[in-house]
Amino acid sequence: MARNTTNSRTVGSIIESRVAELLASAQPDTPLECLARVHALILYQTIRLFDDDISARMAAELAMPVFRASVSALVRHVPLPDPVSLSNMVLQYLSKSDISAQPNLSMPDSPNTDEDFWCRWIFEESARRTIFLSNFLIRIWEILRGIENLECDGKLGLGAYGWYVSSYLWGAQTPSEFAAAYIEKNIFLVKDLDFTELLTHAVPQDVDVFGKMMMVSRLGIEAVREWFEVKGAIL
Incomplete structure (x- = not known):
């Protein structure tokens, strides 16, 4: 800069x-x-x-x-996102009486504790987003190089990979905040860059910055801006 x-x-x-x-x-x-x-x-x-x-x-x-x-x-x-497994871990965590302990974010492979589900989710979700962003960058480079016959299958060569869209999960500062957000807020799992469910059921507050970036990349900025405006918000 x-x-x-x-x-x-x-x-x-x-x-x-x-x-x-x-x-x-x-x-x-x-x-x-x-x-x-x-x-x-x-x-x-x-x-x-x-x-x-x-x-x-x-x-x-x-x-x-x-x-x-x-x-x-x-x-x-990085495993495929598993909503069933995540749900089970959140419910198990909420069933415990002590939800005040803080996890060690530097150890995603640490032995199982009540907070490990949150540490692991942070790492895996960060990695999933990083993988998608990396492949976007690679594709941009291929386009700039003039490589012919490029196709977009919505998967970026990653099969069934996807990521979660939830500003509340992503913004949680503690395992208890994460668990509460999981129970109380909208959560969307986007696979193959298919935003159909999100566009139908989400509100603008559900979408974090990465989600906005991917929506614009897939749908175009005008379509996304219109969706936000219809929902009473500004992109």
Whole structure:
């Protein structure tokens, strides 16, 4: 953000140095490290692919195989969303008398405790959103390269993968807030970029920022803006 014509070369050099260090590191095995690696690559690839410097764009293209491989490594750690399992875990949690303990967000693979369902959901939902965003970025790159015969099946090559749309689940700060939101608020599971159920039953307050991004990407900004306006809100 602080880049300008005076420091552009220095900033570019710093970025490339950090990217080189990241690409030289081994692919991690743990789920959180895999997620962090993809997050870093999304940021660096976005910066470089849309840079005015052609050398930065070329460097980003050369890094695409590593980016794809890192996304694939992350996919292996993320199961398909399972509403039945999530519901059972929430109900089990609510059946406990003590819901005040705070989880350790750094340990999604920790032994089962009353709060682990929330930790695990945060990691898995973060990873699902990251995977989708990564594949969107890859497709944008393919379009910019002029690759022909590209098709959109709504799945981004991820089969039955989907993600949850619920600003209340995503914004929960404690397991008890999450559980209450799950019981009391609207929750939508979007698969294959099919927003039919959400458009029919949701209200604007249900949709978080990521949901808005995906709706606009799939339906177009005018259609989404109209949906919000009909529901009495502004996109």
